[in-house]
Amino acid sequence: MTEKTNQEVVDTTALQVGDIVTGEVTKVDAKQVLVNVGYKTDGVVPISELCSVHIETASEVASEGDKLQLKVIKLEEDDLVLSKRAVDAANAWSDLHAKFNNGDIFNVVVRDVVNGGLVVDLGVRGFIPASLVEKHFVEDFSDYKGKELAVKIVELEEEKNRVILSHRAVVEAELETKKKSATESLKVGSIMEGTVQRLTDFGAFIDLGGVDGLVHISQLSHKRIEKPSDVLELGQTAKVKILAVDVENGRISLSMKDAQPGPWDTLGDEVQVGAILKGTVRRLVNFGAFVEVFPHIEGLVHVSQIANKHVKNPNEVLELGQIVQVKVLELNKAEKRISLSIKEAQEEEIQVDLGKYQPTQETTGFQLGELFGDKLKNFGK
Incomplete structure (x- = not known):
């Protein structure tokens, strides 16, 4: 193919089918455009040869005075038929291959909404399937006609004149970049x-x-x-x-x-080593019992601290939900750990009661067991 200017093609015998010529639009009709390429009559560009995508009227893509690069597709006497679409397609493919290979993102304008997606003009027909338009589901695409979208090519087959684009891939890449930036911060x-x-x-x-x-x-x-x-x-x-x-x-x-503040953060200073507390048996294990002394704060009563006699298994003397008195042996707020003793709490209670007992002449002859009853009875268990 050779490219000729207006002046070069005044000699009609020099113009041939396949030539690329530059002409000026002299008239725009509804379904065709007339172009002066220096031939004895104006050439005709049918609406089907104006654009790679469907258009309703020729004025959508051409105006009087426009300079167009065209290919001669028919030349018979006074009948000169030209194609803008063929030139655009030939120029487009090398650019599209480069964009596809580089993963370029570029803007397109939606020319048409069809069943299954959107159509754009790239010099050749480009198609954005419905599933590749947005990250979310879109029920009605009618508002997308004339809209500009950033896209990248995801499939390219020149032999089949197939160009598949994705706006969704661009959106997802942007979100991923923002997500990574937000995560790093x-x-x-x-x-x-x-x-x-x-x-x-x-x-x-x-x-x-x-x-x-x-x-x-x-x-x-x-x-x-x-x-x-x-x-x-x-x-x-x-x-x-x-x-x-x-x-x-x-x-x-x-x-x-x-x-948020936890139960250990709000534990009062009045809880110190040596304090006698009341708690509920929440868990029984082989090595002891966990007793809840404040809401969501449990301390461990080691099996050796349950009673003054040998206890092989805590469930021999304790049961879940039982209310017991315990003495704080160790307290570590940083590690959220409390060591408790049931037997020392019982011993201390008995010592307190003994201190209160002052024998008098009237009480002489009474036995301690008669005064303390079950406290001494349970103490040895």
Whole structure:
């Protein structure tokens, strides 16, 4: 093919089918455009040869005075038929291959909405399937006609004149970039506010402003819960502490209970070593019993501290839910640990009662067992 200017093609014998010529639009009709290329008559560009996509009228893509590059597709006496579409396609493919190979993102204007997606003009027909338009489901695409979208080529087959584009891939890449940036800005140990996005059996996902973190069910509350919905609902604002950040995998571990005062944080100073407390037996294990002395605070009564006699298994003398008095042997708030003793609490109670007893002449002859009854009886057990 050779390219000729207006002046070069005044000699009609020099013009041939396949030549590329430059002409000026002299008239725009509804279904065709007339172009002066220096031939004895104006050439005709049918509407089907104006654009790679469907258009209703020629004025959508051409105006009088426009300079167009055209290909001669028919030349018979006074009949000169030209194609803008053929030139655009030939010029487009090399550019499209480069964009595809480089993964370039570029803007297009939606020229038509068809069944199954959107059509754009790239010099050749480009198609955006409905599933590749947005990250979310779109029921009606009618508002997309004339809209500019950022896209990238996901499939390219020149032999089949096939160009598949995706706007969704661009959106997802942008979100991934924002997510990574947001994740990198998070600091382990910091306290943040987020919004409950999703509840599952194993925890809750909290939106921290473009990035979601997981609060495992064990980190939702200081008290035991059966399911996340016991303490949270969708859309609720929640204060969380960042436990761990995995930038590479985009995983963020959060804790709600660490972001609020726990029972150990509010434990009063009146609780000291030597204090006598009342508690409830919550768990029995081979090595002792766990006694709840304050809401959600349990201390361990070692098996050797249950009674003044040898106890092989705690369930020999204790049962779940039983109320007992215990003495604080050790207290470590930092490690959230209390060591308790039932037998020392009983000993101290007896010592106090003995101190109150002052024998008089009237009481001479009474036995201690008659005065303290079951206290001495239980003491040796």
